[in-house]
Amino acid sequence: MASFSVNNRSYNLPSRPVAVICIDGCADEYISESIAQGYMPRLEAMVKSGYRGMVRGALPSFTNVNNSAIVTGAPPAVTGICGNFFLNPETGEEVMMNSAEFRRCDTILNAAADAGRKVAFITAKEKLRTVLGDGIVERGGIAFSSEKVNEAVASTHGVDNAEDIIGKPKPEIYSGDASIYVLEAGAALVEQGKADFLYLSLTDYMQHKFGPTDQESLEFYQQMDEQIGRLLDAGCVVAATADHGMNAKNDSNGEPKVIFVESLLQEQFGKDGISVICPITDPYVVHHGALGSLVMVHLDDPSRADELMDFLLRQEGITEVYNREMAALKLELAPDRIGDITVLSGRDVVVGKTPEHHDLSVLKGGLRSHGGRYEEMVPLLLSEPLNAEYKLIATGDPRNFDVFAFACNANA
Amino acid sequence: MASFSVNNRSYNLPSRPVAVICIDGCADEYISESIAQGYMPRLEAMVKSGYRGMVRGALPSFTNVNNSAIVTGAPPAVTGICGNFFLNPETGEEVMMNSAEFRRCDTILNAAADAGRKVAFITAKEKLRTVLGDGIVERGGIAFSSEKVNEAVASTHGVDNAEDIIGKPKPEIYSGDASIYVLEAGAALVEQGKADFLYLSLTDYMQHKFGPTDQESLEFYQQMDEQIGRLLDAGCVVAATADHGMNAKNDSNGEPKVIFVESLLQEQFGKDGISVICPITDPYVVHHGALGSLVMVHLDDPSRADELMDFLLRQEGITEVYNREMAALKLELAPDRIGDITVLSGRDVVVGKTPEHHDLSVLKGGLRSHGGRYEEMVPLLLSEPLNAEYKLIATGDPRNFDVFAFACNANA
Structure with a gap:
């Protein structure tokens, strides 16, 4: 089996397409509740024959921090991405870490592209494309955000007519659609043979707004389930985790605490x-x-x-x-x-x-x-059963940034 | 509706029997996996129409600490039970806190008995009966452990022929049966009209030995499910939580870390x-x-x-x-x-x-x-949907020692 290494870790390349999903803000309760109420039949069947467990994210339990960790397979001490903002000690200025120059190691995506894979990195938030998407297009891959899908052109995004490929116009960023669109894009790219190694990173707009038992959340997860089904039907190894959990932060009057x-x-x-x-x-x-x-x-x-x-x-x-x-x-x-x-x-x-x-x-x-210890533990969902090595790893202290390793190596 | 107060908290008394279960060592993964694999159909249906969420236990995440908190509705700072052992600062001796004299507040069970309820406290481990069972028999209630069910007599345990009532002889303490027996005892007492306010506290022998995906665990949870079904069929409001979670603590060779x-x-x-x-x-x-x-x-x-x-x-x-x-x-x-x-x-x-x-x-x-922060979060399972007040409480920082309040007040 083909394999590649990056940041001192090795990844096998299954013959099937690999789709890794970061469900932004997906506390485990969202999965339990959506399955319990019958809104995620495909995921329910997937983890019944595959694997569902808990993994520990990186702290701070923020989006950039954990997406950077996931896409490199390394903790923030290695990536250098410890928040969305930091105070530059040399200049005393607050700096938004919104470009790849702040990242201190290369990505699994670039390494997979170098190993011959057709890589696609689709994210809801444009900020993640700019921090983590460097190098992909130069290597023949595709990288765009649903937030700015209409701006995607071949020279900078690896694809010209993204909205046509997906069959839908750009969604509103403050919506569940911004996430569903990412999954639809991933499914379309696999179905059309344009990608076979995908990182699909959603937005937590819905999780910030709705709890696991809210009807709006259940319907959002139902839409997600349909697209996970499309990825499975297209033959993908599907692995999903979250960048962080999500908790209500209000007093007994419902005001922020x-x-x-x-x-x-x-x-x-x-x-x-x-x-x-x-x-x-x-x-x-x-x-x-x-x-x-x-x-x-x-x-x-x-x-x-x-x-x-x-x-x-x-x-x-x-x-x-x-x-x-x-x-x-x-x-x-x-x-x-x-x-x-x-x-x-x-x-x-x-x-x-x-x-x-x-x-x-x-x-x-x-x-x-989110951001603290109580949003640190997140689910890991995998379409394949674990081999003996990963069964042991799964019972130790597995991390959300092991998700590519689980996708590539756990069923080898 | 009748109500009572203890340790500065009020509890309503539903007209139906109330059964609160402490599933010792039940990390949430046990519930997810057992439901996913089809081993807990009754619980699956129960939480679909009722409630399932996460609650925070008391630290240290040990059995006595959390059973003491649950049965009093108060944290260890109030109960005084901060472990199984402590070093007496006055004598310099290590003292096992194996009797009620170490507990610094009264129990919900005694208060419910004073309010006219037929209370039963059934535990797998004899140590919990001695620490938390005081006062129940004097108030006409029943308290025994499956570990020493054969020693139960009316004068000290509130019942003479416990094994006959349950229809089974004493189980082995190092077994899943020690827990199932507790639930069988609870169901039998409700079915026979001998109790209507129950605290059923299991042992974590199985969880110490098996992970959530192990067949032995799945079958153990299936047996648990059958008894939960009996309690539901007998008309109980059923509420369950755990004293603590459970994690593997081994290195890559499988040796304790x-x-x-x-x-x-x-x-x-x-x-x-x-x-x-x-x-x-x-x-x-x-x-x-x-x-x-x-x-x-x-x-x-x-x-x-x-x-x-x-x-x-x-x-x-x-x-x-x-x-x-x-x-x-x-x-x-x-x-x-x-x-x-x-x-x-x-x-x-x-x-x-x-x-x-x-x-x-x-x-x-x-x-x-268990014992640390990573065994702090545990499931809360309730047979009834939450009212508006408890919906808000459930999205705050609810505790496992709120379980009696959820059972008594959340559906009022």
């Missing part, structure tokens, strides 16, 4: 030399108002960290606090891409900067978000 | 004044060899804690380290019932005392255990 960490610290320790970065911040603020369950604190004088950390950990709702060194060690982060203090919050709590910094009015119907 | 904390600390800091307590230790060592994912470190000189904590947190596999004050605050523990340092380990790692202290030969087929 927020700890404004910069305000809190400045009130206690003075305004000078303390600033907070919310690394969940991205162009899609309607999802979460830049409120997640992990923030970074930057200090002009890092020697103050201990005192601030002790104070922070005492706050109700704050669950973990690390200095830069320990955050790098325990959360597998790149020390130069994080704050002096990393702060995580509980299952129903988010951390923010200041009340003025966040526009809560965009959050209609309460806040559902 | 253990950090011996006392050895490690004594090697680094000298033998004097450092001792480790493994609060998972109980009479059922075949389950886990006293190895779990949380230990307590006791120091003759607590001022050394900071130095030791920094060292411990740097070890691979150690995930959280707290001093006594922070452990009490962040893990909701009673400060006089824990060590100077509380140490938690990862999903596939256990912590122990010294190699000599643990008999690994009892662990046939590798170690599966």
Whole structure:
């Protein structure tokens, strides 16, 4: 069997097409509930004969962090992508990590293309194409987002008439359709022989807005199920995981339960030399108002960290606090891409900067978000049964960024 | 509707019998897999029309800790039960918390009996009867363990001929039958009108031994399903949760992945004044060899804690380290019932005392255990749909020790 290596890991190349799906924000409850209510018959049958288990994502449990890990097979300490934003220590400027130059290792997709595979990387969010899609088109592959599918041209996206191939016009980014379109694109490309090694990365607009038992969510997962069925019918090995889970983050009145960490610290320790970065911040603020369950604190004088950390950990709702060194060690982060203090919050709590910094009015119907420890565990779904080696791996501490290894190697 | 209060919480009394089940060691994967493979048709139907979601247990994720929390509706800081063992600070002796005198608040069971309910507390493990069963018989209720069902007499257990009522002789404690027997006992008592408010607490022998996909586990859950069906057929409101999850804790050779904390600390800091307590230790060592994912470190000189904590947190596999004050605050523990340092380990790692202290030969087929953060989240299963109030509660940070509240109040 053909194989290739990248970032010190080997991947076999099954003779069948391989489709790896990142179901953005898919806490395991979405799968359980959608199957229980009869909305995912194809997935139900797939995991009955294949595999369903839990894997641990990377922290912070954010989209870019985990998509970068998944598509490289490596933790954030290796990818360098530890959030959507970071404070550049050399310039003191907040930098959005929206291009591939910030990534510190190559992707499985490029390595698969080098090994002769017809690679397609389809994502709902344009930001992911720009961070992770480099090199694919140069290697004869296809890479576009449903958000900007209408801008896809052969020279930069590997394909000219994407909307015609898929048979549908560009969807609205703030919709479930933006995700379904990604799966439809993947299925169409496989069906038409244009791709045989795919990474399909969805958006969590629906999961931010709806819980697992909501009818809108069930119908969204039903649409997803139909497209998974198309991929299976096209002969794919299908593997799916999530970048992070999703939890409601509201008080008993349904209002967002927020700890404004910069305000809190400045009130206690003075305004000078303390600033907070919310690394969940991205162009899609309607999802979460830049409120997640992990923030970074930057200090002009890092020697103050201990005192601030002790104070922070005492706050109700704050669950973990690390200095830069320990955050790098325990959360597998790149020390130069994080704050002096990393702060995580509980299952129903988010951390923010200041009340003025966040526009809560965009959050209609309460806040559902992610970023912390309680969104770390996510499902792994595979169309094939596990071989003996991967049965053992699956009972250890498997990661969501092992998903390509499960897809390529677990049934070998 | 009749109601009662205990430990600052109120419970309605439905006109139907109430059966709360603690499925010991039931990580959510057991439920997903058993349903997916068709082994739990009654539970599948029950949660389709009722509710299935995730709740957070108490830490340490041990049996006594969580059964005490569940049966009182209160966290370990209130119950005082923070492990199976603790080091009495006044005497310096290791004390097994095997009687009700160690519990610091009364039980929901006694309050329900005072409110006129026919209470039954059936447990697989005798240790739970002695810690949590006090007061029930005096109030006209029934309390026995399947482990010692043959010793049940009216004066001390509220029933004379338990084996006749159930129609089966005492099961072997190291078996799945020890759990099934508890459910059979509960069903028989409801069917025969002898109880209408039940707490049925199983043993995790099977979960320690088998993973969710193992045939032995599937058949065990099938037997459980039949008894849940009996409880439903008898008209019960059925609510189930777990005391803790369960993870494999082995290296790639299938050998237990253990950090011996006392050895490690004594090697680094000298033998004097450092001792480790493994609060998972109980009479059922075949389950886990006293190895779990949380230990307590006791120091003759607590001022050394900071130095030791920094060292411990740097070890691979150690995930959280707290001093006594922070452990009490962040893990909701009673400060006089824990060590100077509380140490938690990862999903596939256990912590122990010294190699000599643990008999690994009892662990046939590798170690599966619990006690840490990765066994904290457990399923909540309810036969009734949630009312509006509990829908909101379920999307917050609901706890496994809210299970009686869900059973009594969520459908009111």
